Amino acid sequence: MLRRARRTITILRTRKDLDGWRAQQSEVGLVPTMGALHAGHADLMRRAAAENDIAIASIFVNPTQFAPGEDLEKYPRTFERDVEVLRDAGVAACFAPTVEDMYGDGDGVAVLPPPRFDALSEGAARPGHFSGVCTVVAKLWNAVRPKRSYFGQKDAMQCAVLRSLRRDLAFDLEVVVCDTARADDGLALSSRNAYLDADERAAAPVVFRALGAARDAWRAQAGPGPAAALRSAAEATLAAEPLVRRVEYVSVADYDTMAELDVVPPPDGGAEPRAILSVAVRLGNVRLIDNLPLRGN
Amino acid sequence: MLRRARRTITILRTRKDLDGWRAQQSEVGLVPTMGALHAGHADLMRRAAAENDIAIASIFVNPTQFAPGEDLEKYPRTFERDVEVLRDAGVAACFAPTVEDMYGDGDGVAVLPPPRFDALSEGAARPGHFSGVCTVVAKLWNAVRPKRSYFGQKDAMQCAVLRSLRRDLAFDLEVVVCDTARADDGLALSSRNAYLDADERAAAPVVFRALGAARDAWRAQAGPGPAAALRSAAEATLAAEPLVRRVEYVSVADYDTMAELDVVPPPDGGAEPRAILSVAVRLGNVRLIDNLPLRGN
Numbered sequence: 296m297l298r299r300a301r302r303t304i305t306i307l308r309t310r311k312d313l314d315g316w317r318a319q320q321s322e323v324g325l326v327p328t329m330g331a332l333h334a335g336h337a338d339l340m341r342r343a344a345a346e347n348d349i350a351i352a353s354i355f356v357n358p359t360q361f362a363p364g365e366d367l368e369k370y371p372r373t374f375e376r377d378v379e380v381l382r383d384a385g386v387a388a389c390f391a392p393t394v395e396d397m398y399g400d401g402d403g404v405a406v407l408p409p410p411r412f413d414a415l416s417e418g419a420a421r422p423g424h425f426s427g428v429c430t431v432v433a434k435l436w437n438a439v440r441p442k443r444s445y446f447g448q449k450d451a452m453q454c455a456v457l458r459s460l461r462r463d464l465a466f467d468l469e470v471v472v473c474d475t476a477r478a479d480d481g482l483a484l485s486s487r488n489a490y491l492d493a494d495e496r497a498a499a500p501v502v503f504r505a506l507g508a509a510r511d512a513w514r515a516q517a518g519p520g521p522a523a524a525l526r527s528a529a530e531a532t533l534a535a536e537p538l539v540r541r542v543e544y545v546s547v548a549d550y551d552t553m554a555e556l557d558v559v560p561p562p563d564g565g566a567e568p569r570a571i572l573s574v575a576v577r578l579g580n581v582r583l584i585d586n587l588p589l590r591g592n
Numbered sequence: 593m594l595r596r597a598r599r600t601i602t603i604l605r606t607r608k609d610l611d612g613w614r615a616q617q618s619e620v621g622l623v624p625t626m627g628a629l630h631a632g633h634a635d636l637m638r639r640a641a642a643e644n645d646i647a648i649a650s651i652f653v654n655p656t657q658f659a660p661g662e663d664l665e666k667y668p669r670t671f672e673r674d675v676e677v678l679r680d681a682g683v684a685a686c687f688a689p690t691v692e693d694m695y696g697d698g699d700g701v702a703v704l705p706p707p708r709f710d711a712l713s714e715g716a717a718r719p720g721h722f723s724g725v726c727t728v729v730a731k732l733w734n735a736v737r738p739k740r741s742y743f744g745q746k747d748a749m750q751c752a753v754l755r756s757l758r759r760d761l762a763f764d765l766e767v768v769v770c771d772t773a774r775a776d777d778g779l780a781l782s783s784r785n786a787y788l789d790a791d792e793r794a795a796a797p798v799v800f801r802a803l804g805a806a807r808d809a810w811r812a813q814a815g816p817g818p819a820a821a822l823r824s825a826a827e828a829t830l831a832a833e834p835l836v837r838r839v840e841y842v843s844v845a846d847y848d849t850m851a852e853l854d855v856v857p858p859p860d861g862g863a864e865p866r867a868i869l870s871v872a873v874r875l876g877n878v879r880l881i882d883n884l885p886l887r888g889n
Contacts (some may be wrong), residue, residue: 310762365787379632389627395752399760402706402707402708403706403756403760404703404704404705404706404756404757404761405703405704406702406703406761407701407702407703407704408701409699409700410699411699428699433730433761434760434761435764437762437763437764438762440764447634459700459701460701463696463700463701463730463731464701464703464729464730464734465607466733466734467734467737527600543643
Protein backbone atom coordinates (compact mmCIF):
# COMPACT_ATOMS: atom_id res chain seq x y z
CA MET A 296 0.00 0.00 0.00
CA LEU A 297 1.23 3.42 -0.94
CA ARG A 298 2.21 5.43 2.11
CA ARG A 299 1.80 9.12 1.46
CA ALA A 300 3.25 10.21 4.80
CA ARG A 301 4.77 13.69 4.60
CA ARG A 302 7.67 15.21 6.41
CA THR A 303 6.05 18.62 6.65
CA ILE A 304 2.56 19.96 7.04
CA THR A 305 1.40 23.50 6.41
CA ILE A 306 -0.53 25.07 9.30
CA LEU A 307 -2.99 27.75 8.14
CA ARG A 308 -4.37 29.96 10.91
CA THR A 309 -6.61 32.39 8.99
CA ARG A 310 -8.99 32.34 6.05
CA LYS A 311 -6.57 34.70 4.31
CA ASP A 312 -3.73 32.19 4.68
CA LEU A 313 -6.06 29.48 3.45
CA ASP A 314 -6.93 31.55 0.35
CA GLY A 315 -3.28 31.86 -0.51
CA TRP A 316 -2.71 28.12 -0.10
CA ARG A 317 -5.85 27.19 -2.05
CA ALA A 318 -4.88 29.35 -5.01
CA GLN A 319 -1.85 27.10 -5.56
CA GLN A 320 -3.81 23.80 -5.60
CA SER A 321 -5.97 22.07 -8.16
CA GLU A 322 -7.97 19.08 -6.84
CA VAL A 323 -8.36 19.17 -3.08
CA GLY A 324 -9.85 16.63 -0.63
CA LEU A 325 -11.16 18.10 2.66
CA VAL A 326 -11.73 16.43 6.03
CA PRO A 327 -13.52 18.80 8.44
CA THR A 328 -12.93 17.91 12.10
CA MET A 329 -13.12 19.36 15.60
CA GLY A 330 -9.73 17.84 16.45
CA ALA A 331 -9.14 15.25 19.19
CA LEU A 332 -8.35 12.94 16.32
CA HIS A 333 -8.59 9.16 16.65
CA ALA A 334 -8.10 6.18 14.36
CA GLY A 335 -11.47 6.81 12.71
CA HIS A 336 -10.32 10.28 11.64
CA ALA A 337 -7.01 8.81 10.42
CA ASP A 338 -8.99 6.53 8.09
CA LEU A 339 -10.73 9.57 6.60
CA MET A 340 -7.40 11.38 6.23
CA ARG A 341 -5.70 8.51 4.43
CA ARG A 342 -8.63 8.17 2.07
CA ALA A 343 -8.68 11.91 1.33
CA ALA A 344 -4.93 11.84 0.65
CA ALA A 345 -5.25 8.80 -1.62
CA GLU A 346 -8.24 9.98 -3.67
CA ASN A 347 -7.21 13.59 -4.36
CA ASP A 348 -4.18 15.50 -5.61
CA ILE A 349 -3.77 16.92 -2.14
CA ALA A 350 -5.61 16.69 1.19
CA ILE A 351 -6.38 19.30 3.81
CA ALA A 352 -7.98 18.82 7.21
CA SER A 353 -9.63 21.49 9.30
CA ILE A 354 -9.39 21.48 13.08
CA PHE A 355 -11.95 23.84 14.53
CA VAL A 356 -14.02 23.35 17.68
CA ASN A 357 -17.09 25.00 16.22
CA PRO A 358 -19.03 26.80 18.98
CA THR A 359 -22.25 27.14 16.97
CA GLN A 360 -22.84 23.37 16.83
CA PHE A 361 -22.85 22.90 20.59
CA ALA A 362 -26.43 22.90 21.83
CA PRO A 363 -27.22 24.81 25.06
CA GLY A 364 -25.65 23.07 28.04
CA GLU A 365 -23.28 20.98 25.94
CA ASP A 366 -19.57 20.49 26.46
CA LEU A 367 -17.92 23.31 24.45
CA GLU A 368 -15.59 24.33 27.28
CA LYS A 369 -14.40 20.85 28.14
CA TYR A 370 -14.31 19.48 24.59
CA PRO A 371 -10.89 17.74 24.26
CA ARG A 372 -8.20 19.83 22.56
CA THR A 373 -5.06 17.95 21.52
CA PHE A 374 -3.66 20.05 18.70
CA GLU A 375 -0.01 18.96 18.75
CA ARG A 376 -0.94 15.29 18.68
CA ASP A 377 -3.59 15.93 16.01
CA VAL A 378 -0.99 17.46 13.71
CA GLU A 379 1.08 14.26 14.02
CA VAL A 380 -1.98 12.20 13.02
CA LEU A 381 -2.44 14.38 9.94
CA ARG A 382 1.20 14.22 8.98
CA ASP A 383 1.29 10.43 9.35
CA ALA A 384 -1.83 10.09 7.20
CA GLY A 385 -0.33 12.11 4.34
CA VAL A 386 -2.38 15.28 4.80
CA ALA A 387 -0.62 18.32 3.33
CA ALA A 388 -2.24 21.18 5.23
CA CYS A 389 -4.18 21.88 8.40
CA PHE A 390 -6.63 24.79 8.59
CA ALA A 391 -6.94 25.73 12.26
CA PRO A 392 -8.61 29.15 12.48
CA THR A 393 -9.76 31.11 15.51
CA VAL A 394 -13.44 31.55 16.31
CA GLU A 395 -13.09 35.23 15.45
CA ASP A 396 -11.63 34.45 12.04
CA MET A 397 -14.55 32.14 11.26
CA TYR A 398 -17.39 34.13 12.85
CA GLY A 399 -16.24 37.75 13.21
CA ASP A 400 -18.37 39.46 15.84
CA GLY A 401 -20.89 36.61 15.69
CA ASP A 402 -23.61 38.62 13.93
CA GLY A 403 -23.30 36.70 10.68
CA VAL A 404 -25.13 34.59 8.12
CA ALA A 405 -26.40 31.19 9.36
CA VAL A 406 -27.41 28.11 7.39
CA LEU A 407 -30.43 26.12 8.57
CA PRO A 408 -30.89 22.41 7.83
CA PRO A 409 -34.10 21.23 6.18
CA PRO A 410 -36.96 21.50 8.70
CA ARG A 411 -37.68 17.76 8.54
CA PHE A 412 -34.55 17.10 10.61
CA ASP A 413 -35.76 19.21 13.54
CA ALA A 414 -38.12 16.49 14.75
CA LEU A 415 -35.79 13.52 14.16
CA SER A 416 -33.54 11.76 16.74
CA GLU A 417 -30.31 13.84 16.75
CA GLY A 418 -32.14 16.94 15.50
CA ALA A 419 -34.64 16.82 18.34
CA ALA A 420 -32.02 15.86 20.94
CA ARG A 421 -29.66 18.75 20.10
CA PRO A 422 -31.54 21.97 19.22
CA GLY A 423 -29.47 24.19 16.94
CA HIS A 424 -26.74 21.59 16.47
CA PHE A 425 -27.27 20.96 12.77
CA SER A 426 -27.60 24.65 12.00
CA GLY A 427 -24.13 25.12 13.46
CA VAL A 428 -22.85 22.15 11.45
CA CYS A 429 -24.38 23.44 8.20
CA THR A 430 -23.04 26.96 8.79
CA VAL A 431 -19.47 25.92 9.48
CA VAL A 432 -19.37 23.32 6.71
CA ALA A 433 -20.75 25.83 4.18
CA LYS A 434 -17.97 28.23 5.18
CA LEU A 435 -15.35 25.49 4.89
CA TRP A 436 -16.63 24.21 1.55
CA ASN A 437 -16.56 27.70 0.05
CA ALA A 438 -13.19 28.59 1.54
CA VAL A 439 -11.49 25.30 0.58
CA ARG A 440 -13.52 24.47 -2.56
CA PRO A 441 -12.77 20.74 -2.30
CA LYS A 442 -13.61 18.19 -4.95
CA ARG A 443 -14.49 15.71 -2.19
CA SER A 444 -15.32 16.18 1.48
CA TYR A 445 -15.07 13.23 3.90
CA PHE A 446 -17.28 12.37 6.88
CA GLY A 447 -17.73 9.34 9.12
CA GLN A 448 -20.86 7.18 9.02
CA LYS A 449 -20.91 7.27 12.83
CA ASP A 450 -22.61 10.67 12.65
CA ALA A 451 -25.34 9.27 10.42
CA MET A 452 -27.76 12.16 10.63
CA GLN A 453 -24.95 14.65 10.13
CA CYS A 454 -24.14 12.80 6.90
CA ALA A 455 -27.78 13.01 5.81
CA VAL A 456 -27.97 16.72 6.66
CA LEU A 457 -24.76 17.46 4.76
CA ARG A 458 -25.92 15.51 1.71
CA SER A 459 -28.95 17.85 1.77
CA LEU A 460 -26.70 20.89 2.20
CA ARG A 461 -24.67 19.88 -0.83
CA ARG A 462 -27.71 19.19 -2.98
CA ASP A 463 -29.97 22.07 -1.85
CA LEU A 464 -27.31 24.79 -2.14
CA ALA A 465 -25.72 23.24 -5.25
CA PHE A 466 -22.21 22.84 -3.89
CA ASP A 467 -19.95 21.50 -6.64
CA LEU A 468 -18.35 18.64 -4.73
CA GLU A 469 -18.86 15.06 -3.56
CA VAL A 470 -19.79 14.10 0.01
CA VAL A 471 -17.90 10.87 0.82
CA VAL A 472 -19.18 8.86 3.80
CA CYS A 473 -16.71 6.38 5.35
CA ASP A 474 -17.55 3.36 7.54
CA THR A 475 -17.48 3.78 11.30
CA ALA A 476 -14.16 2.78 12.89
CA ARG A 477 -14.53 0.65 16.03
CA ALA A 478 -12.45 -0.60 18.93
CA ASP A 479 -11.98 -4.36 19.15
CA ASP A 480 -14.92 -4.63 21.54
CA GLY A 481 -17.19 -2.82 19.08
CA LEU A 482 -17.26 0.65 20.65
CA ALA A 483 -17.44 3.28 17.89
CA LEU A 484 -14.38 5.55 18.03
CA SER A 485 -15.30 9.06 19.15
CA SER A 486 -13.47 12.05 20.57
CA ARG A 487 -15.98 12.01 23.42
CA ASN A 488 -14.83 8.51 24.49
CA ALA A 489 -12.00 10.37 26.25
CA TYR A 490 -14.57 11.45 28.86
CA LEU A 491 -15.35 7.85 29.90
CA ASP A 492 -13.88 6.59 33.17
CA ALA A 493 -12.67 2.97 33.39
CA ASP A 494 -16.02 1.50 34.43
CA GLU A 495 -17.90 3.47 31.81
CA ARG A 496 -15.41 2.46 29.11
CA ALA A 497 -15.90 -1.19 30.08
CA ALA A 498 -19.68 -0.80 29.84
CA ALA A 499 -19.72 1.29 26.64
CA PRO A 500 -19.78 -1.61 24.13
CA VAL A 501 -23.39 -2.16 25.25
CA VAL A 502 -24.33 0.43 22.61
CA PHE A 503 -22.97 -1.66 19.76
CA ARG A 504 -24.42 -4.81 21.32
CA ALA A 505 -27.84 -3.15 21.40
CA LEU A 506 -27.55 -2.33 17.71
CA GLY A 507 -26.49 -5.92 17.07
CA ALA A 508 -29.52 -7.28 18.94
CA ALA A 509 -31.81 -5.15 16.79
CA ARG A 510 -29.99 -6.27 13.66
CA ASP A 511 -30.40 -9.90 14.68
CA ALA A 512 -34.14 -9.31 15.05
CA TRP A 513 -34.17 -7.71 11.59
CA ARG A 514 -32.29 -10.65 10.05
CA ALA A 515 -35.01 -12.97 11.36
CA GLN A 516 -37.68 -11.08 9.39
CA ALA A 517 -39.21 -13.11 6.54
CA GLY A 518 -41.21 -10.10 5.30
CA PRO A 519 -41.91 -6.50 6.30
CA GLY A 520 -41.82 -6.22 10.07
CA PRO A 521 -42.67 -3.68 12.75
CA ALA A 522 -39.87 -1.20 13.56
CA ALA A 523 -41.07 -1.31 17.17
CA ALA A 524 -39.78 -4.91 17.49
CA LEU A 525 -36.27 -3.77 16.51
CA ARG A 526 -36.42 -0.84 18.92
CA SER A 527 -37.50 -3.18 21.71
CA ALA A 528 -34.59 -5.51 21.06
CA ALA A 529 -32.11 -2.63 21.37
CA GLU A 530 -33.84 -1.15 24.41
CA ALA A 531 -33.81 -4.49 26.26
CA THR A 532 -30.05 -4.77 25.79
CA LEU A 533 -29.48 -1.19 26.99
CA ALA A 534 -31.78 -1.70 30.00
CA ALA A 535 -29.55 -4.55 31.24
CA GLU A 536 -26.57 -2.17 31.70
CA PRO A 537 -26.85 -0.21 34.98
CA LEU A 538 -24.38 2.50 33.88
CA VAL A 539 -26.73 3.55 31.06
CA ARG A 540 -28.33 6.51 32.79
CA ARG A 541 -30.69 7.48 30.01
CA VAL A 542 -31.66 6.32 26.53
CA GLU A 543 -32.15 9.45 24.42
CA TYR A 544 -33.48 7.59 21.42
CA VAL A 545 -33.50 4.28 19.61
CA SER A 546 -34.28 5.05 16.00
CA VAL A 547 -35.21 2.84 13.04
CA ALA A 548 -35.21 5.11 10.03
CA ASP A 549 -35.09 5.36 6.27
CA TYR A 550 -31.41 5.47 5.29
CA ASP A 551 -31.73 8.41 2.87
CA THR A 552 -34.29 10.67 4.56
CA MET A 553 -33.66 9.56 8.17
CA ALA A 554 -37.45 9.60 8.65
CA GLU A 555 -38.62 7.17 11.33
CA LEU A 556 -40.13 3.97 10.00
CA ASP A 557 -43.19 2.07 11.22
CA VAL A 558 -42.48 -0.92 9.00
CA VAL A 559 -39.04 -2.21 8.03
CA PRO A 560 -38.49 -4.08 4.77
CA PRO A 561 -36.83 -7.49 5.21
CA PRO A 562 -33.26 -8.38 4.25
CA ASP A 563 -32.72 -8.72 0.51
CA GLY A 564 -29.05 -9.74 0.47
CA GLY A 565 -28.04 -6.54 -1.33
CA ALA A 566 -25.45 -3.91 -0.52
CA GLU A 567 -27.96 -1.05 -0.39
CA PRO A 568 -29.16 -0.26 3.15
CA ARG A 569 -32.80 -1.15 3.74
CA ALA A 570 -32.94 1.07 6.85
CA ILE A 571 -30.66 2.42 9.56
CA LEU A 572 -30.63 1.75 13.31
CA SER A 573 -29.38 4.61 15.52
CA VAL A 574 -28.94 4.92 19.27
CA ALA A 575 -28.02 7.74 21.64
CA VAL A 576 -27.49 7.11 25.34
CA ARG A 577 -26.03 8.80 28.39
CA LEU A 578 -23.42 6.61 30.01
CA GLY A 579 -22.70 8.39 33.25
CA ASN A 580 -22.27 11.98 32.07
CA VAL A 581 -21.07 11.05 28.58
CA ARG A 582 -23.34 11.08 25.57
CA LEU A 583 -22.63 8.25 23.12
CA ILE A 584 -24.18 7.74 19.68
CA ASP A 585 -23.81 4.89 17.25
CA ASN A 586 -25.65 3.41 14.28
CA LEU A 587 -25.81 0.43 11.99
CA PRO A 588 -27.11 0.43 8.42
CA LEU A 589 -29.28 -2.66 7.81
CA ARG A 590 -28.06 -4.37 4.67
CA GLY A 591 -27.18 -7.84 3.42
CA ASN A 592 -28.83 -10.90 4.93
CA MET B 593 -18.42 51.77 -27.57
CA LEU B 594 -18.04 48.07 -28.04
CA ARG B 595 -21.39 46.44 -28.69
CA ARG B 596 -21.35 42.85 -27.62
CA ALA B 597 -24.86 42.10 -28.85
CA ARG B 598 -25.30 38.41 -29.68
CA ARG B 599 -27.42 36.72 -32.27
CA THR B 600 -28.20 33.76 -30.05
CA ILE B 601 -28.73 33.17 -26.37
CA THR B 602 -28.72 29.83 -24.58
CA ILE B 603 -31.77 29.18 -22.41
CA LEU B 604 -31.05 26.82 -19.52
CA ARG B 605 -34.14 25.40 -17.78
CA THR B 606 -32.61 23.12 -15.12
CA ARG B 607 -29.65 23.06 -12.77
CA LYS B 608 -28.43 20.03 -14.72
CA ASP B 609 -28.43 22.01 -17.97
CA LEU B 610 -26.67 24.84 -16.14
CA ASP B 611 -23.97 22.44 -14.89
CA GLY B 612 -23.28 21.33 -18.45
CA TRP B 613 -23.00 24.91 -19.67
CA ARG B 614 -20.85 26.00 -16.73
CA ALA B 615 -18.34 23.21 -17.28
CA GLN B 616 -17.49 24.76 -20.66
CA GLN B 617 -16.82 28.29 -19.33
CA SER B 618 -13.94 29.89 -17.50
CA GLU B 619 -14.65 33.38 -16.07
CA VAL B 620 -18.37 34.04 -15.69
CA GLY B 621 -20.27 37.20 -14.68
CA LEU B 622 -23.73 36.61 -13.16
CA VAL B 623 -26.72 38.94 -12.92
CA PRO B 624 -29.47 37.40 -10.76
CA THR B 625 -32.95 38.82 -11.52
CA MET B 626 -36.63 38.07 -11.09
CA GLY B 627 -37.29 39.11 -14.72
CA ALA B 628 -39.54 42.02 -15.79
CA LEU B 629 -36.30 43.58 -16.96
CA HIS B 630 -35.96 47.34 -17.40
CA ALA B 631 -33.17 49.72 -18.40
CA GLY B 632 -31.57 49.40 -14.95
CA HIS B 633 -31.18 45.66 -15.45
CA ALA B 634 -29.81 46.27 -18.94
CA ASP B 635 -27.05 48.41 -17.40
CA LEU B 636 -26.08 45.50 -15.12
CA MET B 637 -26.15 43.10 -18.07
CA ARG B 638 -23.90 45.25 -20.24
CA ARG B 639 -21.45 45.67 -17.41
CA ALA B 640 -21.37 41.92 -16.70
CA ALA B 641 -20.81 41.21 -20.40
CA ALA B 642 -18.02 43.80 -20.61
CA GLU B 643 -16.14 42.81 -17.44
CA ASN B 644 -16.13 39.01 -17.80
CA ASP B 645 -15.32 36.40 -20.44
CA ILE B 646 -19.00 35.56 -20.61
CA ALA B 647 -22.18 36.73 -18.87
CA ILE B 648 -25.20 34.80 -17.65
CA ALA B 649 -28.43 36.18 -16.20
CA SER B 650 -30.89 34.26 -14.10
CA ILE B 651 -34.62 34.91 -14.37
CA PHE B 652 -36.41 33.33 -11.45
CA VAL B 653 -39.34 34.76 -9.52
CA ASN B 654 -38.13 33.43 -6.18
CA PRO B 655 -41.13 32.53 -3.99
CA THR B 656 -39.13 32.42 -0.74
CA GLN B 657 -38.29 36.14 -0.84
CA PHE B 658 -41.92 37.28 -0.94
CA ALA B 659 -43.05 38.13 2.58
CA PRO B 660 -46.54 37.00 3.68
CA GLY B 661 -49.21 38.94 1.79
CA GLU B 662 -46.83 40.16 -0.91
CA ASP B 663 -47.35 40.08 -4.65
CA LEU B 664 -45.92 36.70 -5.74
CA GLU B 665 -48.94 35.80 -7.87
CA LYS B 666 -49.18 39.12 -9.67
CA TYR B 667 -45.46 39.79 -9.98
CA PRO B 668 -44.92 40.81 -13.64
CA ARG B 669 -43.69 38.00 -15.91
CA THR B 670 -42.42 39.08 -19.33
CA PHE B 671 -40.06 36.28 -20.30
CA GLU B 672 -39.99 36.70 -24.09
CA ARG B 673 -39.23 40.42 -23.85
CA ASP B 674 -36.67 39.78 -21.10
CA VAL B 675 -34.74 37.43 -23.36
CA GLU B 676 -34.54 40.22 -25.97
CA VAL B 677 -33.10 42.56 -23.33
CA LEU B 678 -30.46 39.99 -22.44
CA ARG B 679 -29.57 39.33 -26.07
CA ASP B 680 -29.28 43.04 -26.84
CA ALA B 681 -27.01 43.52 -23.82
CA GLY B 682 -24.59 40.80 -24.91
CA VAL B 683 -25.56 38.18 -22.33
CA ALA B 684 -24.70 34.65 -23.50
CA ALA B 685 -27.03 32.53 -21.42
CA CYS B 686 -30.22 32.77 -19.39
CA PHE B 687 -30.87 30.42 -16.48
CA ALA B 688 -34.64 30.21 -16.01
CA PRO B 689 -35.42 27.24 -13.76
CA THR B 690 -38.72 26.08 -12.31
CA VAL B 691 -39.49 26.47 -8.60
CA GLU B 692 -39.31 22.68 -8.28
CA ASP B 693 -35.86 22.56 -9.83
CA MET B 694 -34.61 25.18 -7.36
CA TYR B 695 -36.44 24.03 -4.23
CA GLY B 696 -37.48 20.38 -4.73
CA ASP B 697 -40.32 19.58 -2.34
CA GLY B 698 -39.60 22.77 -0.37
CA ASP B 699 -38.18 20.99 2.70
CA GLY B 700 -34.64 22.20 2.08
CA VAL B 701 -31.71 24.13 3.50
CA ALA B 702 -32.28 27.85 4.14
CA VAL B 703 -29.76 30.66 4.60
CA LEU B 704 -30.50 33.33 7.21
CA PRO B 705 -29.09 36.88 7.00
CA PRO B 706 -27.17 38.28 9.96
CA PRO B 707 -29.63 38.97 12.81
CA ARG B 708 -28.78 42.70 12.84
CA PHE B 709 -30.78 43.15 9.63
CA ASP B 710 -34.02 41.85 11.17
CA ALA B 711 -34.65 45.10 12.99
CA LEU B 712 -33.61 47.46 10.17
CA SER B 713 -35.87 49.23 7.63
CA GLU B 714 -36.34 46.65 4.82
CA GLY B 715 -35.61 43.75 7.18
CA ALA B 716 -38.33 44.82 9.60
CA ALA B 717 -40.78 45.76 6.83
CA ARG B 718 -40.53 42.41 5.03
CA PRO B 719 -40.20 39.46 7.45
CA GLY B 720 -38.40 36.53 5.84
CA HIS B 721 -37.54 38.48 2.70
CA PHE B 722 -33.76 38.51 3.12
CA SER B 723 -33.66 34.86 4.12
CA GLY B 724 -35.28 34.08 0.78
CA VAL B 725 -32.79 36.35 -0.98
CA CYS B 726 -29.79 34.77 0.76
CA THR B 727 -31.03 31.25 0.08
CA VAL B 728 -31.63 31.74 -3.63
CA VAL B 729 -28.43 33.74 -4.17
CA ALA B 730 -26.35 31.09 -2.34
CA LYS B 731 -27.85 28.46 -4.66
CA LEU B 732 -27.13 30.60 -7.73
CA TRP B 733 -23.59 31.46 -6.66
CA ASN B 734 -22.74 27.79 -6.10
CA ALA B 735 -24.45 26.62 -9.27
CA VAL B 736 -22.97 29.33 -11.53
CA ARG B 737 -19.67 29.92 -9.64
CA PRO B 738 -19.29 33.44 -11.07
CA LYS B 739 -16.21 35.59 -10.68
CA ARG B 740 -18.45 38.64 -10.27
CA SER B 741 -22.13 39.01 -9.41
CA TYR B 742 -23.99 42.24 -10.19
CA PHE B 743 -26.72 44.00 -8.18
CA GLY B 744 -28.37 47.41 -8.30
CA GLN B 745 -27.77 50.05 -5.60
CA LYS B 746 -31.53 50.65 -5.56
CA ASP B 747 -31.92 47.63 -3.28
CA ALA B 748 -29.41 49.06 -0.83
CA MET B 749 -30.07 46.73 2.06
CA GLN B 750 -30.09 43.74 -0.26
CA CYS B 751 -26.62 44.80 -1.36
CA ALA B 752 -25.48 45.05 2.27
CA VAL B 753 -26.99 41.64 3.11
CA LEU B 754 -25.34 40.02 0.09
CA ARG B 755 -21.96 41.54 0.92
CA SER B 756 -22.37 39.84 4.31
CA LEU B 757 -23.39 36.58 2.64
CA ARG B 758 -20.28 36.65 0.48
CA ARG B 759 -17.97 37.47 3.37
CA ASP B 760 -19.53 35.29 6.09
CA LEU B 761 -19.81 32.13 3.97
CA ALA B 762 -16.51 32.80 2.15
CA PHE B 763 -17.87 32.80 -1.39
CA ASP B 764 -14.97 33.20 -3.82
CA LEU B 765 -16.40 36.03 -5.94
CA GLU B 766 -16.87 39.80 -6.09
CA VAL B 767 -20.20 41.53 -5.37
CA VAL B 768 -20.46 44.47 -7.79
CA VAL B 769 -23.00 47.17 -6.93
CA CYS B 770 -24.15 49.42 -9.81
CA ASP B 771 -25.72 52.87 -9.54
CA THR B 772 -29.50 53.16 -9.54
CA ALA B 773 -30.96 53.81 -13.00
CA ARG B 774 -33.65 56.53 -13.04
CA ALA B 775 -36.35 57.89 -15.33
CA ASP B 776 -35.88 61.51 -16.45
CA ASP B 777 -38.11 62.70 -13.61
CA GLY B 778 -35.97 60.89 -11.04
CA LEU B 779 -38.13 57.83 -10.38
CA ALA B 780 -35.89 54.83 -9.73
CA LEU B 781 -36.50 52.12 -12.32
CA SER B 782 -38.21 49.07 -10.84
CA SER B 783 -40.18 46.12 -12.10
CA ARG B 784 -42.92 47.09 -9.66
CA ASN B 785 -43.37 50.48 -11.41
CA ALA B 786 -45.50 48.50 -13.89
CA TYR B 787 -48.20 48.38 -11.20
CA LEU B 788 -48.54 52.19 -11.08
CA ASP B 789 -51.57 53.76 -12.77
CA ALA B 790 -51.16 57.08 -14.61
CA ASP B 791 -51.85 59.28 -11.58
CA GLU B 792 -49.59 57.23 -9.36
CA ARG B 793 -46.82 57.27 -11.94
CA ALA B 794 -47.09 61.06 -12.12
CA ALA B 795 -46.85 61.30 -8.34
CA ALA B 796 -44.09 58.71 -7.91
CA PRO B 797 -41.09 61.09 -8.32
CA VAL B 798 -42.01 62.44 -4.89
CA VAL B 799 -39.87 59.63 -3.48
CA PHE B 800 -36.73 60.91 -5.15
CA ARG B 801 -37.66 64.52 -4.30
CA ALA B 802 -37.97 63.49 -0.65
CA LEU B 803 -34.48 61.99 -0.74
CA GLY B 804 -33.25 65.19 -2.42
CA ALA B 805 -34.77 67.35 0.31
CA ALA B 806 -32.98 65.31 2.97
CA ARG B 807 -29.74 65.51 1.01
CA ASP B 808 -30.10 69.29 0.77
CA ALA B 809 -30.50 69.43 4.54
CA TRP B 810 -27.37 67.28 4.89
CA ARG B 811 -25.39 69.51 2.54
CA ALA B 812 -26.22 72.47 4.81
CA GLN B 813 -24.55 70.76 7.79
CA ALA B 814 -21.36 72.47 8.95
CA GLY B 815 -20.63 69.69 11.49
CA PRO B 816 -22.19 66.50 12.79
CA GLY B 817 -25.97 66.88 12.70
CA PRO B 818 -29.04 65.03 13.97
CA ALA B 819 -30.33 62.32 11.64
CA ALA B 820 -33.83 63.27 12.76
CA ALA B 821 -33.54 66.55 10.86
CA LEU B 822 -32.86 64.68 7.61
CA ARG B 823 -35.74 62.28 8.24
CA SER B 824 -38.06 65.24 8.88
CA ALA B 825 -37.05 66.89 5.60
CA ALA B 826 -37.92 63.72 3.67
CA GLU B 827 -41.14 63.12 5.59
CA ALA B 828 -42.36 66.68 4.97
CA THR B 829 -41.93 66.22 1.22
CA LEU B 830 -43.76 62.87 1.28
CA ALA B 831 -46.58 64.31 3.42
CA ALA B 832 -47.34 66.88 0.72
CA GLU B 833 -48.28 64.15 -1.80
CA PRO B 834 -51.85 62.89 -1.21
CA LEU B 835 -51.30 59.64 -3.16
CA VAL B 836 -48.66 58.55 -0.64
CA ARG B 837 -50.85 56.28 1.45
CA ARG B 838 -48.23 55.24 3.97
CA VAL B 839 -44.58 55.92 4.76
CA GLU B 840 -43.06 52.56 5.80
CA TYR B 841 -39.75 54.07 6.80
CA VAL B 842 -37.38 56.96 6.27
CA SER B 843 -33.94 55.70 7.20
CA VAL B 844 -30.63 57.49 7.76
CA ALA B 845 -28.05 54.74 8.16
CA ASP B 846 -24.41 53.82 8.12
CA TYR B 847 -23.54 52.91 4.53
CA ASP B 848 -21.68 49.69 5.38
CA THR B 849 -23.66 48.23 8.27
CA MET B 850 -27.03 49.85 7.43
CA ALA B 851 -27.43 50.54 11.17
CA GLU B 852 -29.64 53.57 11.88
CA LEU B 853 -27.73 56.71 12.82
CA ASP B 854 -28.53 59.27 15.49
CA VAL B 855 -25.83 61.66 14.30
CA VAL B 856 -24.74 62.15 10.69
CA PRO B 857 -21.21 63.27 9.84
CA PRO B 858 -21.07 66.38 7.64
CA PRO B 859 -20.06 66.48 3.95
CA ASP B 860 -16.33 66.04 3.42
CA GLY B 861 -16.19 66.38 -0.36
CA GLY B 862 -15.00 62.79 -0.79
CA ALA B 863 -16.32 59.94 -2.91
CA GLU B 864 -16.88 57.61 0.06
CA PRO B 865 -20.47 57.69 1.34
CA ARG B 866 -20.83 59.29 4.78
CA ALA B 867 -24.27 57.70 5.25
CA ILE B 868 -27.23 56.46 3.21
CA LEU B 869 -30.80 57.78 3.02
CA SER B 870 -33.50 55.19 2.29
CA VAL B 871 -37.25 55.48 1.87
CA ALA B 872 -40.11 53.02 1.46
CA VAL B 873 -43.66 54.20 0.79
CA ARG B 874 -47.00 52.85 -0.36
CA LEU B 875 -48.26 54.80 -3.34
CA GLY B 876 -51.78 53.52 -3.79
CA ASN B 877 -51.25 49.77 -3.55
CA VAL B 878 -47.69 49.85 -4.87
CA ARG B 879 -44.68 49.65 -2.59
CA LEU B 880 -41.78 51.84 -3.78
CA ILE B 881 -38.29 51.98 -2.33
CA ASP B 882 -35.39 54.26 -3.16
CA ASN B 883 -32.16 55.46 -1.59
CA LEU B 884 -29.38 57.99 -1.92
CA PRO B 885 -25.83 57.57 -0.61
CA LEU B 886 -24.65 60.84 0.99
CA ARG B 887 -21.28 61.74 -0.47
CA GLY B 888 -19.46 64.73 -1.94
CA ASN B 889 -20.42 68.25 -0.86
